[in-house]
Amino acid sequence: MRNALVVRGGWEGHVPVEATEVFLPFLRDAGFAVEVHDDLAVYADPDRMAAADLVVQCWSIGTIRDEQAAGLVAAVRAGTGFAGWHGGIVGAFHHNAYHQLTGGVFVHHPPGFLDHELTVRPERADHPIVRDIGTVRLHTEKYWVLTDPLNDVLATVTFDPEPAAESGAGAAGQTPWDRSVTLPAVWTRSWGAGRVFVSTVGHKLDDLTLPPIRRITERGLLWAARQA
Template identity: 70%
Template sequence: MRDAIVVRGGWDGHAPVEATERFIPFLRANGFAVEVHHSLEVYADADRMGAADLVLQSWSVGKLSDAEAAGLDAAVRTGTGLAGWHGGIVGAFHNERYQHLTGGVFVHHPAGFVDHTLTVVPTRADHPIVTGIGPVRLHTEKYWVLSDPLNDVLAEVVFDADVTAPWQGRISMPAVWTRRWGAGRVFVSTVGHKVDDLDLPDVRAITERGLLWAARER
């Protein structure tokens, strides 16, 4: 049996408990023992982190200590997977080490919820996380992120030209990506501000596949 740690907390606006509860039965059905933590202190426990095959994190607007950041970094470098969505992973901590690990950080979203489309990058359509996923219509927050060019971007959203904003050109913004971190794998999706975003069949499929992809290979 594989081992998963769910770390959840921080700002309640992203419903970390309700959101992660949607995926715990899935992990158990796929052979994971699941342990839930409502504190970041587990990241500094080298023995516990080293035994984990996957960390599912949903923690927004928090503060990560140096020891916790170092512990999470070390665990992923040696094979523990890290996965999450939306602010629970890219709106989590203003910590340089952590942001290098995740490969991106949230900086802006348009006011309120907006209609937009999540589109798989054509050259990555055969990746197991997004294979068979067509354009996904969303009505939720659309994340503007700063991201690492070394990320493997699987899906994008488009920001149209906006003369009221500092950027004016039409651009495609990474919305789902993976990355390698030493021996570990990292999965990030920017979709999931509200729990019903995660219930959309294609979003659910991407998220579930991302969790399995990130987990340590046995």
């Protein structure tokens, strides 16, 4: 049996308890013994981290101590998988080593929930995480992220120029960007011997329970887990 650590907490607006509870039965059915932690101290426990095959994190707008970040990074470099969604992974902490691990950081989203599409990149359509998904229509936050070119981007979202009053730009006329820009929304990466999975979708529970997003997330958790 493999071991999964579910680490949750931080800003309650991302419903860390309720969101992670969505995936606990799936992990157990997939053969994981699951430990749930409401404290980042587990990251500084080398024995427990070495025994983990997967860390699922949902922790937003928090502070991670240097020894905790070092413990997490070391475990992933040695083969522990790391996975998460939305602000629980890319809006979690301001820490250089942590940002290198995830390969991306949240910087902006327009106010409110927007109708938009998540689009699987055609050249990655055969990847096991996004196979048979194509395009997903969403009504939720749309994340602008800064990302590492080492990422394997599986799906994207597009930001079109909008009137400033709608975008929150705070100035007359258009948004500061004057043409459409396409940004990563789902990606994977390797960090040492470990695998990392990130999805920017998941502000609210009905995002995560939308069937194609749930499939992407569940497949991402399995993909990231330490390989036998």
